[in-house]
Amino acid sequence: MRVSLPGWLRAALVLPLVVLNTLVHAVPLLAVALAKAVLPFGAVRRACNAALSRLAESWIGVNGWMFDRFTPTRVVADLPGGLRADGHYLVLANHQSWVDILVLQKVFNRRIPLLRFFLKRQLFWVPVLGLAWWALDFPFMGRYTHRQIARNPELGRRDMEATRRACMKFRDMPVSIMNFVEGTRFTPEKHARQDSPYRHLLKPRSGGVAFVLSAMGEGLQAVLDVSIAYPAGRPTMADLMAGRVPEARVLVRERPVPADLAAGDYQHDRPFRARFQQWMNGLWEQKDGDIERLLGGDGPRDQ
Incomplete structure (x- = not known):
């Protein structure tokens, strides 16, 4: 059942709920990511990857439920x-x-x-979400223009290498x-x-x-x-x-x-x-x- 609210009130309600949902899921997600980083064993990494994906899917599911209820x-x-x-x-x-x-x-x-996006490197610094994307192995790219790469081909090679490393990780999950x-x-x-x-x-x-x-x-x-x-x-x-x-x-x-x-x-x-x-x-x-x-x-x- 959708909740009928004026637009300004709906926005004022949904935004804090999304932020709260993000914080609730980010804390355990970052804890699992830390365990994955300090215990780099194959079985532990696979278990951590599965747990990270489930936490992200739960975050997405709660967001979807809220938008179903509070938006038309x-x-x-x-x-x-x-x-x-x-x-x-x-x-x-x-x-x-x-x-x-x-x-x-x-x-x-x-x-x-879970959908994994290639993100601009600057997005790593987005509060909370940047660390969450890093924990979930989202690849961060330079996203250089053709003109920048023409002036410095090394920039293009950096992005290709970042893509290659990400794809190597993705083969195992x-x-x-x-x-x-x-x-x-x-x-x-x-x-x-x-x-x-x-x-x-x-x-x-x-x-x-x-x-x-x-x-x-x-x-x-x-x-x-x-x-x-x-x-x-x-x-x-x-x-x-x-x-x-x-x-x-x-x-x-x-x-x-x-x-x-x-x-x-x-x-x-x-x-x-x-x-x-x-x-x-x-x-x-x-x-x-x-x-x-x-x-x-x-x-x-x-x-």
Whole structure:
């Protein structure tokens, strides 16, 4: 049963509850992370990894329960059958808002392994959450621009090495590696500046996806191709907490890991890079059509 409240009161109530939920889960999470760090034995690390994932899933579950009760937002989703909580997935999605992350967590929580994002290194310093992300083995990246890497190629190699180390860890645990392929949130200004050929998307950035597939291709079970749409318009987090997001729609397509693209040198092999970009562009063309249909009313079922 949802609680009906004015928008300002709803936001004033939900935000402290989210903070409280974060603190309640962060304390035991950091304690388990400390045990994992000081007792680096295989069996202990595996037990700690499982406990850390359960704590994160509990935090996500409580957040989802609160948003169900205190906001009018409906999340409707079309999911493939056979998803596994102990699987290994690469999750690719379009990106419009920070709300996307809460929507993805709600849709996938306990259906697939905990979503792990590649984060900007500066986010490590976010109070409480930065340490929690570190404890959960979220990879922290420099996220340098093409211009910065052109001036100093060593910066690009640092990010590739961070990705490689993360993928080596992920081989030994159930994992869902999350990648917002556009590299940034969609805005009309960015869309115009790119002269993007898609109606609802920015151009995909393939390098990170290629590197993850190269590092983990044989260990990945599938690619989950996610399209997110908001029929009422792109929301902010404040919109969500104030109850101004009536609906989020999600379509998930499960795709096989392309064997011919799971191993290759994206950086130096031009024919391979061209094939990989062609594959990504094909996904993005279909995603653009999927989002058009989601916005037009062909919504999936309730979650």
